[in-house]
Amino acid sequence: MTPATVTPTVPAPTPGGAPADAAPGTGTRVLPPLRIGPLTIDTPVVLAPMAGVTNAAFRRLCRESGAGLYVAEMVTSRALVERGEESMRIISHEPDEKPRSVQVYGVDPATVAAAVRLIASEDRADHVDLNFGCPVPKVTRRGGGAVLPWKRDLFRSIISAAVDAASPYGVPVTVKMRKGIDDDHLTYLEAGLVAQEVGVAAVALHARTAADYYSGTADWESIARLKEAVTDIPVLGNGDIWSAEDALAMVAQTGCDGVVVGRGCQGRPWLFADLAAAFAGSDERRRPGLGEVTAVVRRHAELMIEHFGEESKALREMRKHMAWYLKGYVVGGELRAKLGLVSTLTELDERLGALDLDQPYPGEAAEGQRGRAGSPKRPTLPEGWLASRELSEDFRRALHEAELSVSGG
Numbered sequence: 001m002t003p004a005t006v007t008p009t010v011p012a013p014t015p016g017g018a019p020a021d022a023a024p025g026t027g028t029r030v031l032p033p034l035r036i037g038p039l040t041i042d043t044p045v046v047l048a049p050m051a052g053v054t055n056a057a058f059r060r061l062c063r064e065s066g067a068g069l070y071v072a073e074m075v076t077s078r079a080l081v082e083r084g085e086e087s088m089r090i091i092s093h094e095p096d097e098k099p100r101s102v103q104v105y106g107v108d109p110a111t112v113a114a115a116v117r118l119i120a121s122e123d124r125a126d127h128v129d130l131n132f133g134c135p136v137p138k139v140t141r142r143g144g145g146a147v148l149p150w151k152r153d154l155f156r157s158i159i160s161a162a163v164d165a166a167s168p169y170g171v172p173v174t175v176k177m178r179k180g181i182d183d184d185h186l187t188y189l190e191a192g193l194v195a196q197e198v199g200v201a202a203v204a205l206h207a208r209t210a211a212d213y214y215s216g217t218a219d220w221e222s223i224a225r226l227k228e229a230v231t232d233i234p235v236l237g238n239g240d241i242w243s244a245e246d247a248l249a250m251v252a253q254t255g256c257d258g259v260v261v262g263r264g265c266q267g268r269p270w271l272f273a274d275l276a277a278a279f280a281g282s283d284e285r286r287r288p289g290l291g292e293v294t295a296v297v298r299r300h301a302e303l304m305i306e307h308f309g310e311e312s313k314a315l316r317e318m319r320k321h322m323a324w325y326l327k328g329y330v331v332g333g334e335l336r337a338k339l340g341l342v343s344t345l346t347e348l349d350e351r352l353g354a355l356d357l358d359q360p361y362p363g364e365a366a367e368g369q370r371g372r373a374g375s376p377k378r379p380t381l382p383e384g385w386l387a388s389r390e391l392s393e394d395f396r397r398a399l400h401e402a403e404l405s406v407s408g409g
């Protein structure tokens with residue numbers, strides 16, 4: 001991993017965000033380093049937090065390929081304050097991981113503050129991201145996740161409580177959000193300005209509403225609008241970056257200060273090599289043949305065993321990664337299905353060994369969209385949620401239950 005260092009000679013950014021002489025493929029870097037409070041991220045690329053994916057094992061593979069900031073899986077503030085075993089594992093980092101980045105989800109300002117204080121005062125991370133992006137019905141039904149910023153008093157209290165808890169320790173707090181509830185109830189511009197006002201160090205926008213879920217195409221235009229509105233802190237763009245070229249296109253189209261990449265690197269941690277090259281102005285791209293891919297799968301499995309300390313749990317967790325790793329390669333239905341059912345490292349070795357390891361990179365078939373997709377869903381909201389932008393006592397009580405049922409964004 002390239003450490004987070006200051007690079008002294010960086011072209012001055014234009015008002016739109018990109019340096020005047022940025023020219024992809026010519027060896028000129030595309031953006032200046034990303035500054036998140038006291039942290040300097042040399043390559044302005046962030047691995048999106050993904051529950052069930054971005055644990056220490058997967059982050060290591062991404063870090064080894066590229067450069068950037070790699071956010072851990074989300075943890076709920078309440079579980080963290082209770083020091084649950086799984087929560088403590090989620091926020092743990094390998095000794096060489098710098099900066100250490102975690103994401104907290106919470107609905108109650110005091111609990112979020114306590115969780116952030118635990119992280120910062122015990123030196124468990126260098127960066128805390130707050131999650132306001134979850135579109136899952138069981139969360140939005142109670143007013144949590146992507147529909148929470150609609151209650152502007154609550155949103156402001158949560159983020160300022162987090163900033164107040166973290167700032168004595170010099171730990172920057174960022175916000176990750178969606179555009180709003182649906183196209184008629186957008187919150188991102190106002191939320192971005194509130195975040196800037198209370199001392200949040202950067203904002204990231206997944207350019208979809210809760211109603212969009214993961215459907216359609218991310219609305220990069222909204223990232224451009226957020227960048228125009230929020231001028232004092234970095235604005236990061238998120239949504240539908242499947243390749244380094246997409247990342248460059250997002251920067252060019254929106255003027256964002258950095259990109260957040262999620263599904264595009266599922267089964268493709270080497271995308272971070274492409275991203276590092278692209279942002280450094282190089283055309284170099286990784287195009288692994290199947291032999292190379294299986295070597296990464298094997299290593300991922302080993303790292304997962306180290307992470308979970310248990311072979312069966314680790315291999316069970318590996319199953320979902322198989323389809324992502326093998327997308328576009330000729331594998332055969334039966335073997336593909338068997339790889340999705342591995343239980344031991346020996347089984348994994350046998351099944352990987354049965355593949356045609358000389359198979360070259362398949363091109364387009366391995367590219368484009370991967371991972372979660374689906375159709376729009378009208379968000380389930382608490383009764384009367386839209387009637388007011390302020391939080392009533394009844395909603396406050398229901399929200400606590402929202403935190404108990406959350407699992408990812």
Ligand SMILES: Cc1cc2nc3c(=O)[nH]c(=O)nc-3n(C[C@H](O)[C@H](O)[C@H](O)COP(=O)(O)O)c2cc1C
Nearest residue numbers: 048049050051074206239240261262263372408409
């Ligand atoms: C499996 C999965 C788990 C996710 N978990 C989280 C999470 O814990 N926190 C969060 O803020 N977003 C989460 N997200 C959303 C991503 O961080 C990201 O915003 C979204 O996938 C859009 O980016 P992409 O188009 O690059 O994938 C998750 C997404 C997926 C696919």
